[in-house]
Amino acid sequence: MLDQVKQKAKEILEKKEADGVLGLRKGLFDVIHPHVFTVPSELDALVLEPKWLFAKMARAILREKPQAWRLAVIVRGCDERAIVELVKRNQIDRERLLTLGYACDMDQAKACLCSRPFPQKLDAGAAVEGVDPLADERVKAYLEGDAGKRMEMWAAQLKRCIKCYGCRNSCPICVCVPCKLEDDVWVERGVIPAEMISFQIIRAFHLSDTCVACGACQEACPVGIPLMTLQLSMREALKKDYNYEAGLDANRKSPVLFDFAKEPRPGQAVPDWVDSMGKKP
Amino acid sequence: MSAERGNVKILVFTCRWCGLIGADGAGRKRIELPASYRVIQVDCAGYVEPDAVIRALASGATGVAVLGCHVGGCRFNDANHPALKRLELLKTLLDTTGIGGRRLLLGFGTAHESHQYAEMIVDFHRELEGMPSMASWLPQGE
Amino acid sequence: MAKIGVILCTCFGEIGRVVDLESLKTRLEADPAVDFVTIRDSLCLPGDATRMQALIRERGIGKVILGACSIYGKMEFVRLALAREGTNIRTVRAVDLREGCAWVHGKDPVGASRRAANQLEMEIALLQNRQDSKDVAIRVQQEALVIGAGPAGLSAACGLARLGFKIHLVDRGSAPGGLLNVITKTFPIDEPGPEKIKNLVDETGNNSLIRFYGKTKVSAVKGYAGDFKVSLAGPEGNTALRVGAVVLATGARVLFPQGMFGYGKVKNVITQMEMERRFATGAASCKTAVFVQCVGARNSERPYCSTICCPLSLKNAMRVMDENPGAKAYVLHRDIMTPGSVLEAYYRKALQKGVQFIRFDADRPPEMRGQDQVSGIEVFDTISGVSRTIETDLLVLSTPFIPDPDATALARMLNIPVDKYGFYAEVYPIHPVETRNDGIFICGTARWPVASDQAIAQGEAAAMKAASFLGKVDLSALTMSRVPGGKLGHAVADAAACTGCGNCVAVCPYQACRLQRTGNRSVSRVIKVRCKACGSCVSVCPNGAMQMPEQNYRAVGEMIRRAFREVR
Numbered sequence: 001m002l003d004q005v006k007q008k009a010k011e012i013l014e015k016k017e018a019d020g021v022l023g024l025r026k027g028l029f030d031v032i033h034p035h036v037f038t039v040p041s042e043l044d045a046l047v048l049e050p051k052w053l054f055a056k057m058a059r060a061i062l063r064e065k066p067q068a069w070r071l072a073v074i075v076r077g078c079d080e081r082a083i084v085e086l087v088k089r090n091q092i093d094r095e096r097l098l099t100l101g102y103a104c105d106m107d108q109a110k111a112c113l114c115s116r117p118f119p120q121k122l123d124a125g126a127a128v129e130g131v132d133p134l135a136d137e138r139v140k141a142y143l144e145g146d147a148g149k150r151m152e153m154w155a156a157q158l159k160r161c162i163k164c165y166g167c168r169n170s171c172p173i174c175v176c177v178p179c180k181l182e183d184d185v186w187v188e189r190g191v192i193p194a195e196m197i198s199f200q201i202i203r204a205f206h207l208s209d210t211c212v213a214c215g216a217c218q219e220a221c222p223v224g225i226p227l228m229t230l231q232l233s234m235r236e237a238l239k240k241d242y243n244y245e246a247g248l249d250a251n252r253k254s255p256v257l258f259d260f261a262k263e264p265r266p267g268q269a270v271p272d273w274v275d276s277m278g279k280k281p
Numbered sequence: 282m283s284a285e286r287g288n289v290k291i292l293v294f295t296c297r298w299c300g301l302i303g304a305d306g307a308g309r310k311r312i313e314l315p316a317s318y319r320v321i322q323v324d325c326a327g328y329v330e331p332d333a334v335i336r337a338l339a340s341g342a343t344g345v346a347v348l349g350c351h352v353g354g355c356r357f358n359d360a361n362h363p364a365l366k367r368l369e370l371l372k373t374l375l376d377t378t379g380i381g382g383r384r385l386l387l388g389f390g391t392a393h394e395s396h397q398y399a400e401m402i403v404d405f406h407r408e409l410e411g412m413p414s415m416a417s418w419l420p421q422g423e
Numbered sequence: 424m425a426k427i428g429v430i431l432c433t434c435f436g437e438i439g440r441v442v443d444l445e446s447l448k449t450r451l452e453a454d455p456a457v458d459f460v461t462i463r464d465s466l467c468l469p470g471d472a473t474r475m476q477a478l479i480r481e482r483g484i485g486k487v488i489l490g491a492c493s494i495y496g497k498m499e500f501v502r503l504a505l506a507r508e509g510t511n512i513r514t515v516r517a518v519d520l521r522e523g524c525a526w527v528h529g530k531d532p533v534g535a536s537r538r539a540a541n542q543l544e545m546e547i548a549l550l551q552n553r554q555d556s557k558d559v560a561i562r563v564q565q566e567a568l569v570i571g572a573g574p575a576g577l578s579a580a581c582g583l584a585r586l587g588f589k590i591h592l593v594d595r596g597s598a599p600g601g602l603l604n605v606i607t608k609t610f611p612i613d614e615p616g617p618e619k620i621k622n623l624v625d626e627t628g629n630n631s632l633i634r635f636y637g638k639t640k641v642s643a644v645k646g647y648a649g650d651f652k653v654s655l656a657g658p659e660g661n662t663a664l665r666v667g668a669v670v671l672a673t674g675a676r677v678l679f680p681q682g683m684f685g686y687g688k689v690k691n692v693i694t695q696m697e698m699e700r701r702f703a704t705g706a707a708s709c710k711t712a713v714f715v716q717c718v719g720a721r722n723s724e725r726p727y728c729s730t731i732c733c734p735l736s737l738k739n740a741m742r743v744m745d746e747n748p749g750a751k752a753y754v755l756h757r758d759i760m761t762p763g764s765v766l767e768a769y770y771r772k773a774l775q776k777g778v779q780f781i782r783f784d785a786d787r788p789p790e791m792r793g794q795d796q797v798s799g800i801e802v803f804d805t806i807s808g809v810s811r812t813i814e815t816d817l818l819v820l821s822t823p824f825i826p827d828p829d830a831t832a833l834a835r836m837l838n839i840p841v842d843k844y845g846f847y848a849e850v851y852p853i854h855p856v857e858t859r860n861d862g863i864f865i866c867g868t869a870r871w872p873v874a875s876d877q878a879i880a881q882g883e884a885a886a887m888k889a890a891s892f893l894g895k896v897d898l899s900a901l902t903m904s905r906v907p908g909g910k911l912g913h914a915v916a917d918a919a920a921c922t923g924c925g926n927c928v929a930v931c932p933y934q935a936c937r938l939q940r941t942g943n944r945s946v947s948r949v950i951k952v953r954c955k956a957c958g959s960c961v962s963v964c965p966n967g968a969m970q971m972p973e974q975n976y977r978a979v980g981e982m983i984r985r986a987f988r989e990v991r
Contacts (some may be wrong), residue, residue, distance in 0.1 A: 004405065024844075044497065063943050063944075067943075088925075089922065089923070089924035089925065090923045090925055090938065090944075090945045091922070091923075091926065107542070112764055120349065131419075142377075143377060147376070147379045147381055147413075148374075148413045150378070150379030151378065151379030151380060151381075151413065151415075151417065151418070152379070152417055154378045154379055155417040155418050156299040175922055176922050176965050176966035177966075178920055178966060178967075179966055180332060180965070180966055180967055183967070185334055185336075185977055185980035186332055186976075186982075188420075191420065195339055195420060196339075196418050197282075197335060197338050197339035197380070197418055197419070197614075198335055198336055198339035200334075200337045201336050201338075201339075201374060201375075201378070201380075202332050204374055205331055205332070205335065205370075205371055205374055206332075206965055209370070209700075216423060229376060229377075230308075230374070230378070232308070232377075233373050233374070233376070234370055234373050234377075235311050237335055237369075237370060237373045238370070243325075248292070252926070253926075253929045254926075254929075255366065256363055256366040256367045256370060256963075257363055257926060257929040257930045257963060258362075258363060258929065258930070259359040259360075259362035259363060259932070260352070260359075260362045261359070261362075263366075270352050270362075271352055271365070272361070273386065274282055274359055274388065274389060274390055275389070275390070275401055276372070276382075276383075276385070276386055276387040276388070276390035277383075277386065277401075277405065277408065282889040290986075290987045292983065292986050292987075296989055297899050301493075301495075302495060304493075304519075304522070304523055304879065305493045305495045305496070305519070305522045305523070306522055307525070307527055308493070308519070308521065308522025309522060310527040311526050311527070311529065311827075312527060313527065313528070313529060313530055315528075315531075315534075316524075316528040316531045316534025316535055316537065316538045317534070317989065318538075319541050319542060319545065319986040320537065320542065321545065321982055321983070321986075322522065323958065323974070324911050324956055324957060324958060324974075325957040325958055325959070327930075327932075327957045327959040328958025328959070328961060328962055328971070328974075329962060329964060330961065330962040330976075330979075331962070332985060333979055333980075336980060336983050337983045337986070339776075340983050340984050340985065340986070340987075341987055342983075342986065356857050357932055357955055357957035357959070358651075358840070358932035358933065358955075358957075359932055360930075360932045360957040360959045361957075363930055363963070366958070366961065367774060367962070367963070368572070381569065399527075
């Protein structure tokens with residue numbers, strides 16, 4: 001598959017479809033780092049592993065370069081979805097960006113609990129079937145069962161937070177400057193562990209309809225909080241209620257931004273209940 | 282596990298059209314309500330940021346109520362529909378973490394339904410009384 | 424920083440007997456933001472406002488909190504009274520200690536006092552943190568666009584022109600008049616259709632302020648209330664206009680009852696419109712005519728009553744009997760809808776004349792008899808309980824008005840809502856010709872099926888509403904609200920913080936947010952005239968770049984923190 005990607009990347013550069021290809025390069029002392037390949041001969045040093053999300057990096061590169069400069073990005077499924085979300089948020093100009101997609105293998109999909117381990121525009125490799133994260137035993141422990149027990153369990157996890165902002169910084173979609181998590185009004189500053197409800201829940205909720213389930217936050221977390229698990233139920237709810245999944249269609253905005261006429265729920269245009277305690281008039 | 286009994290603090294975000302008029306009507310009818318709630322008046326339920334709801338829970342409120350006009354009867358051209366969708370999603374997140382989506386009450390009624398308003402406050406107060414304490418989520422010493 | 428004055432009211436004991444106002448006073452006086460706290464027995468009696476104003480002036484403060492009854496009690500009047508005395512009403516806030524506190528916590532004075540203190544402190548936090556929205560003034564274009572030149576559009580155009588506004592009257596037909604042009608007799612006084620609106624059509628031609636654009640369509644409407652930029656596409660090419668208000672009088676079309684009662688296949692099964700054409704061409708001779716009401720109306724798909732078909736059938740039934748001596752006329756109906764004194768008298772007249780009325784049930788509709796040519800109709804008469812067949816050589820189907828697809832496209836262009844059938848929706852029933860978008864008015868059959876005289880009346884009404892809007896030459900955006908005392912403010916996007924994600928653009932129910940490209944990024948901008956201060960954009964903004972200055976996030980955050988604060 002690596003050769004296939006190299007070949008495609010070479011074609012892109014030779015045909016001048018893009019001015020640079022963003023990917024991983026094995027450099028001096030075998031250090032692997034992101035690199036923008038601009039000449040085909042460089043591509044021999046291209047590698048695909050480890051998993052690295054380029055979406056935010058691509059945005060930064062495109063902002064620096066002149067308008068006519070085009071970039072091709074070597075992406076896996078999650079990275080492509082993140083790019084779609086950034087396009088949706090006007091962070092990346094779709095005209096200036098090309099993707100070169102390759103599929104993850106079954107082991108990787110299992111490791112990430114990825115339900116969609118392949119990009120929509122697949123250029124190399126064969127797509128394998130995804131894994132249903134909600135069927136995983138470890139995930140189930142965090143999402144099902146007694147609420148009181150779960151509350152303690154999550155509290156114990158989140159209490160270990162050292163507020164390094166790694167989850168936010170590694171997230172391919174968190175691009176806001178300033179960020180609400182740095183504002184005293186929302187999150188008390190200078191407190192460790194971070195105020196659990198405000199820091200963690202605000203962060204998780206901001207990504208409710210945006211999270212592409214790449215797992216970068218979880219991988220970045222130095223204390224190993226299962227952050228991706230936090231998003232799963234919201235992703236599931238959006239899928240069930242509105243048939244919406246983040247990162248699939250750049251032209252469809254989140255359904256929570258529209259009224260029930262524009263984004264109805266299947267089979268139910270406007271909820272008929274009066275309060276969420278379940279009583280009806 | 283300790284319960285919230287005796288420690289119920291409800292922060293009510295209410296739109297000035299329906300919720301607030303309902304509250305006003307409840308007052309005129311002298312309906313006795315628990316003094317455990319505080320009201321923040323907004324122009325529309327659409328104004329209520331989910332972050333503000335989270336902030337309220339983080340600041341020690343045991344429950345948050347967002348009251349707006351009937352879905353379909355919003356004074357701001359259905360601005361309460363997306364608000365409802367957003368806050369329902371927040372309920373999902375609160376459920377996931379075990380804090381409990383039930384701590385967030387979404388009530389959409391018309392003005393002049395003051396009995397319903399009163400009933401909602403009383404029932405919500407009672408429901409929160411039985412919920413497990415959130416102390417493990419709050420900063421130490423509180 | 425301007426300090427805050429707190430004026431508490433005992434309401435002659437109504438509040439004072441539950442809430443401990445004295446200790447409340449002590450507690451609030453300790454707050455460095457508070458200049459003074461005073462307790463009065465009343466705030467709403469004659470002279471109270473003057474006395475309060477004297478105190479406010481003496482202390483030199485601009486922000487006042489009234490701790491008394493709710494704004495739906497007396498406080499709105501007190502605020503307005505203070506405004507008349509010279510205080511800035513936007514910094515006078517009311518906290519309801521009576522309806523919201525004393526009266527609902529009468530049995531819990533301690534809790535009530537605690538709550539009163541918290542609510543007052545929250546309001547102090549709001550006043551400390553609030554900022555003022557910048558107002559903008561719009562120069563209202565003294566011209567109006569009227570779309571549709573039927574009876575409603577004509578009367579709207581003439582009504583506005585009589586008041587001196589320049590009118591652009593647009594119709595897709597070549598001449599004004601609309602549907603009435605093809606009607607040879609109208610109910611209830613048998614006047615030919617064109618005659619009914621002759622004076623309006625003449626006025627349109629004679630008044631130099633009205634310009635009629637025939638065979639013209641509206642291709643685009645941009646801008647906002649007071650300054651719409653309109654493009655018209657007509658036979659002479661495109662025209663660009665700038666108008667202050669738009670009146671929609673686009674009318675409706677009549678449902679073709681394809682497949683019902685053999686319509687389209689069987690000869691002499693026709694609609695009311697075709698009947699009108701037969702009358703006009705003198706081809707309406709028949710021995711018997713049967714009119715069937717509510718064809719395709721008042722059913723589950725279109726539950727509404729089209730209102731004009733009953734009088735229409737009465738008129739045509741009588742006309743059949745007049746023009747064909749000895750002919751019989753039957754009206755098969757579910758209910759005869761002839762409200763008001765004039766139409767009821769018209770119904771009596773038809774009864775006297777010998778028109779026969781047979782009531783059928785919706786669950787058991789009449790059935791047409793005949794193969795190529797209608798020969799009769801079988802109907803179950805619910806009054807007598809028997810089924811009977813009427814021999815007839817003419818079957819006229821009364822079909823309802825349905826929305827015009829062009830009108831629906833126009834509604835989408837103007838971002839005004841339509842009801843579930845597709846007719847234009849008014850903002851609330853108490854504002855019958857206004858839409859949720861300022862400066863856009865609706866009248867006539869486009870908003871609901873009405874007869875021509877009602878359409879004319881509605882056109883007049885829309886004209887008057889539009890005139891009162893156009894009359895405000897310099898329009899302040901902050902006053903553009905149906906809220907008494909103006910709207911809360913305008914949302915403002917911080918251009919430095921905005922990431923340009925477009926959430927606000929998607930969520931805004933008034934299309935007030937726009938993305939503007941600056942350099943290599945997009946930034947949101949709020950059109951102040953359109954903004955109605957619902958705050959939806961604020962709540963979806965991921966990083967708080969969008970704010971409502973009057974109730975910004977610092978104010979809300981501080982209010983939340985103070986909500987349950989205890990002292991001591």
